[in-house]
Amino acid sequence: MIRIKTVHIEEFRGIRKLNITLDSENLGICGPNGTGKSGVVDAVEFCITGDVTRLSGMGTTGLSVKSHAPHVDERDHPENANVTITADIPSLGKSVKIFRSVKFPREVKITPDDTDIKLVIDELQTHPEFALSRRQIVKYIITPPGQRSEDVQTLLRLEHLENLRKSFTTFSNKRKAEAKEAERGLSRAENELKNVFKIDNFDLAHILKEANKNRHLLGLKDLTELIKDTSFKDGISIPEAAEKKPTLHKSTVLKKLTTFISEIKKGEPSLLSEGRQSAKTILEKLNDDDKTLILAQRHGFIKRGLELVIEDACPLCDKEWNAAILREYLNSKILSAEKIKNLLDQLEEGINSIVQSLSDRIETIEQTLIYCNLLTPPIEKSELSEYLTYLKNSKQVLTDFLIEQSEPEAALKIVSESWWFPNTKPLDQINECHAAVNALPDKSTEDEARDCLIVAQERYEKYRASVSEEEKLKTHESLAKKVLDLYNKISTGILEDIYDKVAADFTIYYRIINHEDEDEFLGKLISAPAKLNFDVDFYGRGLFPPGAYHSEGHQDGMGICLYLALMKHTLGDNFTFALLDDVLMSVDTGHRREVCRLLKSKFPDTQFILTTHDKVWLQYMKTEGLITRSLSFANWTIDAGPRVWDHHDIWSEIQDALDQENVSTAASLLRNYLEYTATLLADNLRARPRFSGDGRYDLGDLMPPTLKEWKKNLEKAEKSAAHWKRESEKVLLIAKRAKAKELIARTNAEEWSINPSVHFNDWANLQGSEFKEVVVAFKELLEHMRCENVNCKSYLYIQPRKGLAQEMRCNCGATIINLRTKA
């Protein structure tokens, strides 16, 4: 993998032109929503993979990289939308420049074009999961096991395994259906053969005996056994004309037709009608379920919904409902996995019995059609043929359903229809055929015996063919099943192995984040073909799905831990780079430092780019030393894109505006910057602004109490130094506090709350030179609140965050101001 040094973006998403320097270090990007942070994430992903998940992933129908990745004003000029990354490749000790244009998203330009470098970039291209958004994270945690299995496999680039499993499963189902059909074919062939000799049970010895009786009558040699090449008609002289035309053996045909007609008259056999009824009930259930469940991501969604039915109103729209009734209703909709399995087995049995009856009927009709043809004159049979088409189609739909187990609606339609009674017209044609056969002249005993043997021969051949067909397809069936079972066993084994390792890492990471309250925490991934259950410990009460009891913040934390564990597994030492897009927004404040520590301690060799809309969160990342570099995004406009600054540059930018006599721009720059800084200083120094219910604070709300706190703490520090008799420190601190007073006075900031007329809102109306004074005052004031070490420059903050304040310090440790007056 790579470590990014610079990113250059042009006309991409909401960004017009932007240069970012990372120098292979972590980077934090902060800005309110809609300021272009994701544009950076997308640009990096695009440059490396040629794709933008946000535009091509699930639920993005109608969006495409080519049409929607360029800035909207350049949508007809994808050649202007380009991203260039320069990076180090630690494993090779080389540097590389990667360039990609939206015009040719599949073409990446790599300089230098070395083979080993190309290999690294190719490899990276197959791992778009280095970019992770919150939407994706939540996915791993709360989705139902079937979906999670797919998602996690996608992350591990293993969806291929799942697709293979699907292919093998369909393959095996098809062989099963074929074998079943061959079995039916064989049983029909047996029936036909035994019917020629009018015997009740199929028994080859019995058939041989009956055949020999006929041969006796014709003065022919006995057949000794029935083997593959046995010919019943061996020795019979058959006129050439008769040889060509199949024989219509009156008594057999008559028997067949008579039985057929009487069967129809007897009405639908109870076995069939019961089979249809049971299949119908199950299919109806599935059909209903399908509509609700498939639409709503199957069970998972309803189950999750059920969990949310705790109050007497919808948490989304506040519409009132009766929780008890709703719960009952939802429960009635949920079919547990085992129940569904049982139902499907039952359904398969029912459908198989219907298919069996259909096959028998199809065979009889086909035979009847042949008889109709053989008679002179032939019997009109168009209606009967139509009936046959209908039956065949019905059978097809049902067998398809057994293979794919989808589209219950079509199968439902078929099982609801009774086809036992043909309509009047086809029935008339059957009767007509029967009458015509009955009217055929009776034959002499010898002729009868000869016809019998000729027909028996035909049917024997068919029987033999059916036997070998059935054998072949049964072998296919068992082989296909063996292949599928082997595949499932091996892939599940390998996946389980992976999942065990991932779960172990996951557990370690999660404990780091939650060490104070979930030290004994345990997470488990349990895999089955096509499913991945994810259960986590809940305060020692047992293992449950994460969505069951854990708060959203904890689930977010789990998401990142699971992701990191999966990435570590997939990439190992090559996990040198990751983009986390607003991933940790609901991890609560108390756990954010631990997340920073986790990333820093467990992934010291991974370069992270983290975006957040929360300034304080960004500050934590800095305080914890996770990032040293950061960018702030603000004031996005469609024409100019985001206004971006890294924090060392703001003053020259303001100066530029002033040089152009543009006081209003300079004023808004300063105001934005101070708003950002005030937020983090307020947090650092534990300032006490007037509480705001919506959590919004403007500059006037934050700056005065923050500065007050600064002075107060310096005063405390003085007292502490006096208490511990550290005279030289005390002198310095007194000077520092005096300086603070002076600087604060120059900015006028303390007056804002007292005297609203001297207010930052008026800055834009100042003269250039007047405003310049304000700028210098703030610059000096802020400088005064930072560590003096040029490599640190962090704003001082109070340690610890809660409880008695002990010290005011910087990140590097060069500045530590004691606040304690007790040991």
Next chain:
Amino acid sequence: MAKQDEQINLSPTVVKVIDQFTAAMRADEVIESDAIDRLEELLRKPIVPKTDEIYAALFKPPQKS
């Protein structure tokens, strides 16, 4: 989709599964070794084989003309 698949090589885990799977098939005497060779060739392609292709590999030796 298919186009994209073609460019992507099989991941090491997928390769591992295919290795072990074909080895297990070979260990099973019932399955013809030619059939396994044909199936293996299919599995090592970056595209997931269709069921009919699996069928042809396992049951239909290619006709030599």
